[in-house]
Amino acid sequence: MPGLSLPDLSVIASSLASGLLLGGMLALTALGLSIALGVMKLVNLAHGELLVGGAYLGYFLTHAAGVDPLLGLPLVALATAAIALPFHRVLIRPLAGKGMEAPMMTMFGVSIILQNLYLLAFSADTRAIETPYAAHALRFGPVAVPEIYAIGFVVSVLLAMGVHALVTRSAFGRDLRAAATDPTAAAVMGVDVGRVHALTFALGASCAAMGGVLIGTAFSFTPSTGSTYLLVSFAVVVMGGIGNIFGTLVAGIMLGVLQSVGALLFGDGYRDLVGLVIFLLVLTLRPQGMVTGVR
């Protein structure tokens, strides 16, 4: 609201709590972008559209098949990965060794295609995944948050920790880290870098799609929602450090809270704008924050 009249304390506390919970979901989305960037140096400009794709998958699973979106999450993740693998083989792999720009522009083309296909197939309608718990509020004393935010946060953090465990503890994670650090040396040591890249891409796409389901349940989405989430995800990646899973989680939560502060101060329409301005500020003031962590 203009005039910066401060609302009462419980509204502020609830809003900050919502921001924190929302930040967890942003972190999950950003994670997908971060690992693709960290491991394959791929600037996935179609990340937002992958997210929206996940939201549509969740929407139709819920509304047509009657599957609860949370139970549908693994299904969405598997379906996205199954689409992403051949996709990577056909579009990204042939461009290996042609620099960063060609794959980035290819993904930009993919983003245009997907966005307009969504528009043609599903119309420009705003949709939301309806669940019995979406509107329900959780109360802790004066703080009230929608239950779906809390569920989304917990699921996102669990998934992010799962990805972290996968990257740091499994054999695939070892290959992944090797391929990220030095692809040539990794290949010499017998790591199938192409396969690692394909799986990394699929993992990133699955993270985006699962984040999309959660965001689609907590909020609403349209065919063109993706670009906003792409940029917010980028802000999180930049703040958290590329390829740094823990940093991404912290940065996501931080950005969620900051966005809530912005929305409280200037009105709800400024929520996304605040995220972008913070991103541009971080680019200007703390670029070194971007190159820490696994490269």
Next chain:
Amino acid sequence: MPNMTNDSVSREHSRQPRLMMRYATTSEFMPILATCGLLLMVGLVVPRMGDYALEVGFRLLLLITIAEAWNLMAGYGGMVSLGMAAFFGTGAYALTGLVNGMGFPFLLALPLAGLVGAGLAMAVSRAVFRLRGLYFTVGTLALAEALRLFMINHSGFGGASGIFLSKDTPGLRTLFLMSVGLLAVTVVVMDFATRSRISILLRAVRDDEDAAAQMGVRTFRIKLAAFVVSSFLTSVAGGLQALKLGTVEPYGAFGVHWTVSALSIVIIGGQGARAGPAIGALFVVALGELLADWPALQLALTGAILILVIRFAPRGLAGIGQMIFKGRATS
């Protein structure tokens, strides 16, 4: 000095440099000659053009202009911007503000709108050049999106519904001539930028920024120059579009489709090639006219063609043409 001797050696001597000079001057004056020829043709052709031809022609020239501007940054400077919409929209808003608020005539407001865009480029350059490559790309995208969201939410510039131009818009023919003028300026600027010392510096920065810096190139300045000039041209184009519509609103002026058009035109036409933007614009506008009733399908198809060109013809249609031409010449 007149050469009066009949001695063949000295005649040979005097011919040699003169010949070389003639080559140099033709290639240097070529663009200006071409521009004059274009203007002359326009003087004869424009009065006979129908509304449809003017409409499509205007769009074609406007798109060639922003494609040239993008090519200057990405093709020659290696700075892949996704923020064309930021400068296009800024130009559109600046023109409307200058005309409505200060009563400037259109022909003065247009270059001033360009200057506003150039100023914006300078203001954000420190942020977007801070790191290279992908950060420039994503930073410019964030800039465009931030400006769009700001214009939608802030009520000072008409909010989401936008503002109308208080003066009557000029006729289609005048607008078309203005776009011809803008393209002429663009061609001269691009010619200077691609033939002069600047172009060598710019390409040096593109190919290896560290090496260029070590050789004494002031990389920040060179990149800034390209960014500012490109933003100036894009903003004038945005101002011209606002003049045509007679209104600005954030969704159209800051729409990502301006960025998509610029980069797909250049990539399809041929990145870093002199004729690339013109060839690409012809292709994209023709596609747009064919699929005028299905804008979503048109954009999706543009995306698909973009991917195919990147994969199979990295030098674009201009590259394909060159290959065919050269192939014929050698065989």
